Amino acid sequence: GAVVSQHPSRVICKSGTSVKIECRSLDFQATTMFWYRQFPKQSLMLMATSNEGSKATYEQGVEKDKFLINHASLTLSTLTVTSAHPEDSSFYICSARDSGGGIGITEAFFGQGTRLTVV
Amino acid sequence: QKEVEQNSGPLSVPEGAIASLNCTYSDRVSQSFFWYRQYSGKSPELIMSIYSNGDKEDGRFTAQLNKASQYVSLLIRDSQPSDSATYLCAVNTGRRALTFGSGTRLQVQP
Numbered sequence: 001g002a003v004v005s006q007h008p009s010r011v012i013c014k015s016g017t018s019v020k021i022e023c024r025s026l027d028f029q030a031t032t033m034f035w036y037r038q039f040p041k042q043s044l045m046l047m048a049t050s051n052e053g054s055k056a057t058y059e060q061g062v063e064k065d066k067f068l069i070n071h072a073s074l075t076l077s078t079l080t081v082t083s084a085h086p087e088d089s090s091f092y093i094c095s096a097r098d099s100g101g102g103i104g105i106t107e108a109f110f111g112q113g114t115r116l117t118v119v
Numbered sequence: 120q121k122e123v124e125q126n127s128g129p130l131s132v133p134e135g136a137i138a139s140l141n142c143t144y145s146d147r148v149s150q151s152f153f154w155y156r157q158y159s160g161k162s163p164e165l166i167m168s169i170y171s172n173g174d175k176e177d178g179r180f181t182a183q184l185n186k187a188s189q190y191v192s193l194l195i196r197d198s199q200p201s202d203s204a205t206y207l208c209a210v211n212t213g214r215r216a217l218t219f220g221s222g223t224r225l226q227v228q229p
Binding site for chain 1: 151153155160161162163164165168207209215216217219220221222
């Protein structure tokens with residue numbers, strides 16, 4: 001299957017600092033990427049849809065000024081958690097779909113996830 | 120009503136048995152359906168996709184789709200302890216992002 005690479009896999013940061021997470025599609029182009037957050041023993045919650053060359057679309061309740069998304073190319077999207085607080089500690093996962101496939105049928109491939117711990 | 124519903128489990132089956140995982144969805148215009156497996160602390164891994172009514176088999180896995188009943192299931196034959204994980208049902212509801220169920224935790228007892 002297609003490969004989506006996410007980096008870093010783990011990060012520990014101090015409260016008040018910012019953390020950037022990268023998501024790359026390695027063997028396909030993705031005009032759209034998705035960012036999810038998952039708390040322990042809970043399901044994936046969509047945070048935002050990252051659109052190449054345009055603004056991201058945020059889900060209700062997700063602060064766009066806190067979770068900055070940039071999708072500057074067809075293979076790279078970044079999520080920056082600004083002014084991180086302990087309650088932002090979570091597992092962040094990106095996913096991407098091949099732009100060459102139909103939106104209705106292509107599966108999503110996931111990055112490895114980033115475990116963020118804010119101390 | 121949640122868009123995609125799954126029993127949270129845990130579903131416990133003995134090794135070698137058939138594990139049956141179920142999922143219902145609310146949006147009738149859903150076009151495509153996926154099963155992902157997620158081990159603790161890891162990101163989801165695609166197992167099966169199904170787009171039309173009926174059964175689709177891949178090795179020990181069989182996905183079943185019934186659009187009239189808005190129901191999709193995953194059967195795992197000859198369950199192994201390594202199959203113990205959380206299984207996520209995902210549906211394409213027309214939005215570009217998949218909608219996930221809350222997942223069913225499967226435990227295969229040796």
